[in-house]
Structures are given as structure tokens and as C-alpha cells.
Amino acid sequence: MHALKTHRGLVAPLDRANVDTDLIIPKQFLKSIKRTGFGPNLFDELRYLDEGYPGQDVAKRPLNPDFVLNQPRYQGASVLLGRRNFGCGSSREHAPWALEDFGFRVIIAPSFADIFYNNAFKNGILLIALDEATVERLFQAVEANEGYRLDVDLEAQTVTTPEGEVLHFDVDAFRKHCLLNGLDDIGLTLEHEDAIREFEQRHRQARPWLFRQAG
Amino acid sequence: MAGQTLYDKLWSQHLVKQRDDGSALIYIDRHLLHEVTSPQAFEGLRLAKRKPWRLDANLATPDHNVPTTLLERAEGNAGIKDPVSLIQVQTLDDNCQSFGIEEFRINDARQGIVHVVGPEQGATLPGMTVVCGDSHTATHGAFAALAHGIGTSEVEHVLATQCLLAQKMKNLRVRVEGRLGVGVTAKDIVLAVIGRIGTAGGTGYAIEFAGSAIRELSMEGRMTICNMAIEAGARVGLVGVDDTTIDYLRERPYAPAADLWDAAVADWRALVSDDDAVFDKEVVFDAAEIAPQVTWGTSPEMVAPVTGSVPDPDAEADETVQGGIRRALAYMGLAPQQKIADIRLDKVFIGSCTNSRIEDLREAAKVARGGRIADSIKLAMVVPGSGLVKRQAEAEGLDRVFIEAGFEWREPGCSMCLAMNADKLEPGEHCASTSNRNFEGRQGYGGRTHLVSPAMAAAAALAGHFVDVREFHAQPQEA
Ligand code: SF4
Numbered sequence: 135m136h137a138l139k140t141h142r143g144l145v146a147p148l149d150r151a152n153v154d155t156d157l158i159i160p161k162q163f164l165k166s167i168k169r170t171g172f173g174p175n176l177f178d179e180l181r182y183l184d185e186g187y188p189g190q191d192v193a194k195r196p197l198n199p200d201f202v203l204n205q206p207r208y209q210g211a212s213v214l215l216g217r218r219n220f221g222c223g224s225s226r227e228h229a230p231w232a233l234e235d236f237g238f239r240v241i242i243a244p245s246f247a248d249i250f251y252n253n254a255f256k257n258g259i260l261l262i263a264l265d266e267a268t269v270e271r272l273f274q275a276v277e278a279n280e281g282y283r284l285d286v287d288l289e290a291q292t293v294t295t296p297e298g299e300v301l302h303f304d305v306d307a308f309r310k311h312c313l314l315n316g317l318d319d320i321g322l323t324l325e326h327e328d329a330i331r332e333f334e335q336r337h338r339q340a341r342p343w344l345f346r347q348a349g
Numbered sequence: 350m351a352g353q354t355l356y357d358k359l360w361s362q363h364l365v366k367q368r369d370d371g372s373a374l375i376y377i378d379r380h381l382l383h384e385v386t387s388p389q390a391f392e393g394l395r396l397a398k399r400k401p402w403r404l405d406a407n408l409a410t411p412d413h414n415v416p417t418t419l420l421e422r423a424e425g426n427a428g429i430k431d432p433v434s435l436i437q438v439q440t441l442d443d444n445c446q447s448f449g450i451e452e453f454r455i456n457d458a459r460q461g462i463v464h465v466v467g468p469e470q471g472a473t474l475p476g477m478t479v480v481c482g483d484s485h486t487a488t489h490g491a492f493a494a495l496a497h498g499i500g501t502s503e504v505e506h507v508l509a510t511q512c513l514l515a516q517k518m519k520n521l522r523v524r525v526e527g528r529l530g531v532g533v534t535a536k537d538i539v540l541a542v543i544g545r546i547g548t549a550g551g552t553g554y555a556i557e558f559a560g561s562a563i564r565e566l567s568m569e570g571r572m573t574i575c576n577m578a579i580e581a582g583a584r585v586g587l588v589g590v591d592d593t594t595i596d597y598l599r600e601r602p603y604a605p606a607a608d609l610w611d612a613a614v615a616d617w618r619a620l621v622s623d624d625d626a627v628f629d630k631e632v633v634f635d636a637a638e639i640a641p642q643v644t645w646g647t648s649p650e651m652v653a654p655v656t657g658s659v660p661d662p663d664a665e666a667d668e669t670v671q672g673g674i675r676r677a678l679a680y681m682g683l684a685p686q687q688k689i690a691d692i693r694l695d696k697v698f699i700g701s702c703t704n705s706r707i708e709d710l711r712e713a714a715k716v717a718r719g720g721r722i723a724d725s726i727k728l729a730m731v732v733p734g735s736g737l738v739k740r741q742a743e744a745e746g747l748d749r750v751f752i753e754a755g756f757e758w759r760e761p762g763c764s765m766c767l768a769m770n771a772d773k774l775e776p777g778e779h780c781a782s783t784s785n786r787n788f789e790g791r792q793g794y795g796g797r798t799h800l801v802s803p804a805m806a807a808a809a810a811l812a813g814h815f816v817d818v819r820e821f822h823a824q825p826q827e828a
Contacts, residue, residue: 150672150676152548156789156791160790161768164385165385165431168389179790218669223788225499225500230500247582248582248584252503306371307370319506320397320399323506323509333365334403342609343609344476346603
């Protein structure tokens with residue numbers, strides 16, 4: 135996983151609440167057995183006017199000119215501004231894989247769905263929850279100013295606007311540590327191998343039926 | 350000191366290590382796998398040269414991509430026409446074989462939707478932690494198991510360490526008291542709950558479903574409710590242990606037997622919230638007031654009683670809500686204030702991990718018996734949740750009831766719940782579906798999903814539009 139310490143990026147506004155994982159990456163693209171290559175199909179149903187399926191040459195597909203990510207002014211955006219309950223729906227990690235593959239590093243919204251929140255951090259995407267009023271202000275600023283960029287500093291937990299306003303955000307210490315250092319969860323957990331073995335043994339003694347196989 | 354909630358008990362029984370930052374390492378007793386979210390996890394294990402921590406905690410079955418017609422299934426994996434789907438199923442087979450994980454393959458009678466299979470086998474037990482790379486893992490909470498969906502990175506983490514990094518949730522109790530009306534089911538309860546608290550109402554909480562109406566439900570009904578906890582934003586849904594739980598588990602293949610059974614039962618009896626447990630939040634429903642529910646929009650919270658109508662966006666104060674309703678109505682091809690009973694249907698799907706268990710099929714068959722699907726219905730299908738459910742239904746003659754009424758009787762799998770196999774909606778088609786998600790495109794590009802109970806779906810199939818199943822029941826039916 136790559137580390138993220140600071141990030142400066144162009145902001146794209148996605149003005150709808152409850153953006154679900156089916157919208158982020160429709161299920162016909164879940165059939166891949168790989169982790170990469172989902173970017174071209176991010177928001178497939180919104181981005182293209184035809185029906186998408188795996189293995190297409192996306193360059194030949196008709197783009198939906200009304201969709202925000204297709205507008206010239208948002209090309210190269212790496213910060214996504216969203217509305218409440220972003221990422222609801224399934225547990226598919228393909229959603230953050232697609233967002234990451236497309237080039238998003240930071241998503242700002244009033245709230246995020248639980249599983250998506252976890253999955254995004256594990257894939258090096260920083261999710262920043264800001265209150266509704268602040269997010270609304272950002273939407274207005276992004277739409278009013280072409281080339282609107284935000285500066286994100288994970289260490290300091292701040293987002294700085296072009297006007298110089300500094301917005302503070304919360305992030306839990308563990309996720310912050312992992313993202314700052316690009317750490318792999320499994321390696322970290324296996325540092326506690328002895329504690330796990332010990333727990334497992336006690337657990338097996340107390341509740342042996344949890345370890346039973348079909349007989 | 351105040352008592353503990355059921356969730357608190359399960360959490361503390363599995364706590365391996367508490368970290369200073371509030372996150373914790375919890376031990377996982379059961380890990381269920383399917384073909385869609387596991388390949389990248391196995392790939393990760395291989396790349397890092399890691400081995401699964403405890404093989405016997407894992408159980409796998411393909412479900413999302415499997416075809417559901419008898420003809421295709423007769424060929425086993427070779428019957429999967431879509432090459433990409435085939436690769437996923439084969440990859441699961443190969444991974445399970447090479448790592449030594451038990452798998453119910455495509456034509457094993459025990460194959461089925463992973464959330465139907467686990468409980469049916471007794472592989473889901475009270476007091477377990479159960480995870481799966483699938484958000485509807487919440488289903489297993491009906492057994493007082495701490496169960497939730499995880500992402501693929503976490504699938505790999507659980508395989509490698511038998512643990513999960515987790516954060517303790519808050520406690521929300523949803524109490525449903527009183528008696529349900531005739532023809533009103535568990536599905537209607539959970540849709541009504543989501544309609545009231547919203548799709549983010551449970552975010553950050555473990556929801557315990559309690560109250561006399563929940564006690565009255567069968568395990569199947571409780572699973573339906575916990576299944577959709579995630580649709581209310583909660584990763585975890587729970588129901589405390591009682592006789593219904595214990596009776597269901599007796600003599601299941603993976604359940605304990607003999608002396609171990611008695612010890613287990615004694616332990617399970619404690620898996621209820623203490624009387625003096627404190628919940629962070631509580632919501633109460635009167636079961637008698639719940640009517641059969643139908644979703645009209647593109648989010649499960651966009652739901653109305655069958656006697657009601659589609660909302661009018663102009664009547665909403667909040668602009669985001671207004672916009673959401675407008676967008677949903679445009680997508681669904683519905684007009685503001687249109688009566689729910691006037692929504693005409695093209696297809697009907699009875700199945701999915703929400704409603705494909707034997708009791709669901711019995712309820713639908715009760716309505717379908719002696720009837721005939723409306724001429725306007727292009728396809729009505731019944732997809733049992735597992736090979737064993739199918740066998741049981743056939744032993745009871747339910748397959749005949751459905752077939753005689755014009756339904757297609759299919760082989761087990763996720764099928765048109767998410768349309769990863771060939772079963773899907775065409776653009777613009779309206780479908781009465783017993784599944785759990787009505788998101789845009791969920792059942793096929795441009796498809797329009799209305800979530801309902803199995804009885805409501807069967808009634809809609811016969812009428813060609815939504816009807817109040819309570820009145821349907823009241824009409825004398827031919828034998
Ligand atoms: S039936 Fe539907 S919701 Fe359930 S596991 Fe399958 S695809 Fe997911």
C-alpha cells in the first residue's frame with residue numbers, strides 16, 4: 135500500500151447523496167480476479183451513455199457530457215467531493231480499487247458508509263468527513279472556481295483551501311499511522327502472533343464446539 | 350455496573366488485544382468464502398508467501414456467478430457460459446483445493462448462497478464471530494453470532510491471521526412489539542424499519558432486534574431481518590438466543606452433538622442482552638401497524654405501504670432529499686403520488702439471501718397455489734437458496750405449485766439479486782423482487798427493482814401489479 139502524507143489536488147464535485155458501491159463500480163466488472171484496471175469503469179453508468187461490459191475498448195464508448203468527471207475542467211482530479219453516506223451498499227473492495235485506479239487519493243464528504251470507510255483506508259485512500267455546512271461551502275467554491283485545488287496534510291489533519299482557510303478533520307490514530315507509513319495490516323497483526331495463539335487455545339478450551347467439524 | 354448487551358458479550362468473548370487507539374484485534378471463528386471477493390485475497394497470500402492460519406474455520410461455496418437453469422447446471426462449471434464468470438468460479442475451486450479449504454462445489458447438493466448455506470449446515474453457531482467478503486453476512490446475526498461483511502483485504506487478513514482489526518460499535522436496539530397482521534412478514538418489518546430510520550440510521554451501530562414480534566419469528570424470518578441490517582447502515586444485526594434458535598440448530602451437520610451439544614446449549618442461553626443493559630439508542634415499532642411494504646425508489650429507505658403511494662418531491666423541505674426523490678422517480682419511471690397498487694410489473698424474482706429459504710418458498714407457494722401468473726408478466730422465477738432448500742421444497746411439492754402457476758423453478762444461487770449471471774432485467778423493466786437492494790442497475794442495466802416479501806411477490810406475479818396480499822389472502826382460493 136502506498137503512503138499518503140500530504141496531497142494537493144484538483145477537486146471534482148459529485149453532487150448526490152448515498153453514492154452506492156454499485157454506482158461506483160457496476161457488478162459486471164466484479165468478475166475480474168485482479169485488483170487493478172477498474173479505473174476506466176469507475177461510475178460506469180454515469181460516465182458512458184451505453185451499457186458497459188468487461189473487455190470493452192472504453193475509448194470507443196460514447197461519454198455522457200453531463201457527467202461531472204467528463205467535463206474538461208475536472209480532468210486530472212484527485213480529490214472527490216461527495217455528499218452524505220458516500221460508499222453505501224456492498225462490501226466490495228472493487229469500489230476503492232476503482233477510485234484509486236482512476237486517480238482519486240482523497241474523498242471529502244459529510245459521512246461515509248462503514249465498510250467502505252475501512253476498505254478505502256486499506257487501499258491508501260484518505261476519507262475526510264467534514265460537517266454538512268462546510269461540505270456545502272466547498273461545493274459552491276469548487277463550482278464557482280475553475281482549477282480549484284485543496285491541500286491536505288494528514289499529519290496535521292488539515293485541509294487548506296485556496297482562500298487560506300484551514301479545516302480540521304478527525305481520523306483515528308491507527309488508520310492515520312498506517313496511511314502515513316504505507317503499512318500492511320497483516321504484517322502488523324502477525325507481530326501479535328503469540329497473543330493470538332494464546333487466545334485461540336483458551337477459546338478452544340472454553341468453547342470446543344466452535345472448533346468442531348462436520349461429522 | 351450496568352449489564353451487558355448481547356453485542357458487548359460477543360465482543361468481549363473474542364477480544365484478543367485492545368489497542369490504545371480504540372481499535373482491537375478480534376478472533377474469527379468462522380470465515381465463509383465465495384468466488385467474487387476471494388481471488389485477490391488468495392493472490393495476496395501467495396504473493397506474501399503466507400498460509401491460512403486455521404483451515405477448518407473456512408467454508409466456501411460459489412454462488413454469485415452460477416447459472417440457475419437445470420440444463421446449464423447439468424454441465425457443472427462448464428455450463429457457465431460467461432468466460433469471466435467461469436474464471437472466478439474455477440479460481441475459487443483451485444484456491445480451495447490448493448490451500449485445503451472445504452468447498453461445496455457447483456453441483457454439490459449443499460451448494461447455495463453462502464448466507465443460506467452457513468446456517469443450514471450449522472456452520473453458523475451462537476457465540477461465533479462470522480465474517481465473509483459480503484455485506485449480507487449480517488444475516489448470521491440471527492443466531493446471536495457477531496457477523497459482518499468484510500472487504501477483500503480483510504478476507505486476506507482473516508485467512509492469514511484468524512483475526513480482524515475492528516472498532517467497537519455502539520448499541521442500537523430496535524424493538525418490535527405486538528402481533529403482525531396476517532400476510533405481513535419479517536421482510537415487511539425490516540423494510541418498515543429502514544423506511545423509518547433511513548439507510549444510514551444504523552451506521553456505526555450493531556442493531557439488536559428484540560421485542561415480542563421478533564420472538565415470534567422463525568429463524569428464517571430473523572435471518573431476513575438481520576440480512577437487511579446493512580441496508581439500514583449497520584454492519585451487524587443480532588437476535589438473542591431462545592428455544593427457536595436452539596431447535597433450529599439441533600442435528601445440523603456442523604453443530605455440536607451429544608455431550609458437547611448440552612454444554613454448548615448451556616453456554617448459548619446466556620447469549621441475550623442483560624435486562625439492565627444500556628443501549629445507546631432505541632427505536633420501538635408496533636407490529637400491528639406494519640402493512641406489507643413495497644419500495645418505489647432506488648434506495649431501500651424509499652419504501653411505502655402497499656396501500657400508499659409514491660411521494661411527491663415538492664412536499665419535501667430538504668433539497669438533497671427532494672433531488673434524491675426526483676432522480677429516483679425519473680429512473681423508476683414513476684409519477685409523484687402514483688398509487689403503489691398501480692405499478693405494473695414485467696418480472697418477478699423470488700430468491701436471494703434475504704428470502705430464498707424454505708419458509709419463504711412456502712409463503713410464496715401459499716399465494717401462488719392454484720393461480721396463474723398474469724399474461725403481462727414476462728418472467729417469474731423462483732430460485733431456492735441452496736440445493737438442500739430446493740430438495741426440501743420439492744419434497745413438499747412446492748415446485749409443482751410454482752410451475753403450474755407459470756413460475757420457472759431454478760437451481761440455487763444469487764441469480765437475479767445482482768444479475769452477475771445470465772438472469773437479469775432489461776432496461777425499463779419493473780421487477781417485484783424479494784432481494785435486498787433496489788439500487789440503480791442492480792438487477793440489470795436500467796432495470797427497476799421493487800423490494801417486497803415473498804408473499805407480496807407471488808401475489809404481484811398473479812395480478813401483474815402490486816396488490817395487498819392481506820386482501821389476496823382473504824379471497825377464497827381454489828384448491
Ligand atoms: S443473494 Fe444477493 S445479496 Fe445475497 S449474497 Fe447473493 S448477491 Fe449478495
